[in-house]
Amino acid sequence: MRKLTFLFLVIAILSIAAPVYAQGGTTAAPTFNWAIPIGAGIGMGLASGLAGMGQGRVAAAVAESIARNPGARAGIQLALFIGLAFIESLVLFAFVLIFLRTA
Amino acid sequence: MPEQLWFTELLNRYFGGAANSLLNAVHQPAAYPNAPINNFVAIEILVVGLLFVFFVLVRSQLSVESPGGLQHMMEGIYGFIDNQSHEIIEHDYKRFTPYLVALGLFILLGNLIGLIPGFVSPTATPTVPLGFAVCTFIYYHFHGLRKHKHHYIKQFLGPVWLMAPLMFVIEVVSHFARVLSLTVRLYANIFAGDMVTLAFFSLIPIGVPIIFLLLHLGVSLVQTFIFVVLATVYLAGAVGDEH
Numbered sequence: 001m002r003k004l005t006f007l008f009l010v011i012a013i014l015s016i017a018a019p020v021y022a023q024g025g026t027t028a029a030p031t032f033n034w035a036i037p038i039g040a041g042i043g044m045g046l047a048s049g050l051a052g053m054g055q056g057r058v059a060a061a062v063a064e065s066i067a068r069n070p071g072a073r074a075g076i077q078l079a080l081f082i083g084l085a086f087i088e089s090l091v092l093f094a095f096v097l098i099f100l101r102t103a
Numbered sequence: 104m105p106e107q108l109w110f111t112e113l114l115n116r117y118f119g120g121a122a123n124s125l126l127n128a129v130h131q132p133a134a135y136p137n138a139p140i141n142n143f144v145a146i147e148i149l150v151v152g153l154l155f156v157f158f159v160l161v162r163s164q165l166s167v168e169s170p171g172g173l174q175h176m177m178e179g180i181y182g183f184i185d186n187q188s189h190e191i192i193e194h195d196y197k198r199f200t201p202y203l204v205a206l207g208l209f210i211l212l213g214n215l216i217g218l219i220p221g222f223v224s225p226t227a228t229p230t231v232p233l234g235f236a237v238c239t240f241i242y243y244h245f246h247g248l249r250k251h252k253h254h255y256i257k258q259f260l261g262p263v264w265l266m267a268p269l270m271f272v273i274e275v276v277s278h279f280a281r282v283l284s285l286t287v288r289l290y291a292n293i294f295a296g297d298m299v300t301l302a303f304f305s306l307i308p309i310g311v312p313i314i315f316l317l318l319h320l321g322v323s324l325v326q327t328f329i330f331v332v333l334a335t336v337y338l339a340g341a342v343g344d345e346h
Contacts, residue, residue: 078190078332085329089284092291099294 040098047094054087107138108221111145147225150212180204184331191332192339199338202242207331210235214293214323218316227293229286236285239334240278247341258341285333292326293319 133139217224261270296319
């Protein structure tokens with residue numbers, strides 16, 4: 001029984017990485033432009049780093065305001081989620097652009 | 104021809120011809136005529152089917168005296184979204200709750216089904232979130248028009264009469280940008296979640312990717328919440344009295 005449990009656990013761990021199944025055959029680009037990966041790295045780094053700074057300020061303000069007025073937690077959290085979503089979506093625009101250029 | 108999941112194969116075997124003739128009728132022939140339905144659309148259809156069965160099941164078990172587990176769960180979800188739209192839209196919010204609940208459940212199941220091996224998230228492709236976003240766009244403009252009739256245009260013109268032509272252009276662009284941002288936010292989050300799992304799977308193929316699947320679970324829930332909240336906020340803006 002223990003062996004069977006172990007076997008199922010291993011199978012579950014191996015098969016749980018579902019996105020692997022979505023991998024099709026990849027075709028190599030005809031010419032390799034070295035500037036694209038470098039630009040992608042710089043762009044993604046800038047986008048996510050600056051968004052991290054922005055989201056850090058949001059989180060700090062939210063922590064402070066909940067500490068001052070714990071009763072307003074629900075409304076503050078709603079504003080937190082909306083604000084974070086808008087900041088994050090800019091990073092995701094950068095990600096999509098980079099993916100369109102590199103893939 | 105791309106790899107097909109078992110459900111896609113099943114759909115293509117029985118409905119491939121119909122899908123091909125539909126695509127040819129709108130002059131957009133399929134990239135692979137042997138498999139016109141791709142994985143994302145197939146899983147989306149599966150999600151619709153699952154939700155339909157789920158709703159029928161819940162509906163058949165509704166009772167006032169002895170509510171079952173399913174009914175409690177649905178009442179919880181409905182009550183949560185109802186409360187939230189009450190906070191955001193304030194009055195006459197009841198009529199929007201069914202749409203928001205259906206949207207939320209569809210997105211949630213679409214995000215989560217990708218965690219099961221052998222399925223993909225239909226939301227990890229741009230077209231499916233675009234569908235949700237366009238539906239929401241049409242829905243809130245419809246209700247704006249229904250509520251304010253021809254006065255609805257005042258929301259686009261701004262307070263100053265002289266600035267109106269400029270404001271109108273800016274507002275129209277910003278309303279279309281909402282569709283773009285709703286689409287890309289959902290798509291890119293789910294897609295990036297898949298990519299991160301894949302990247303770590305290629306580094307360490309055992310154990311570690313599970314952490315990122317947990318992250319993906321969290322992202323799925325948060326993105327569903329965000330999509331529903333933003334739809335509610337846009338609805339509140341369209342039917343609100345501030346202009």
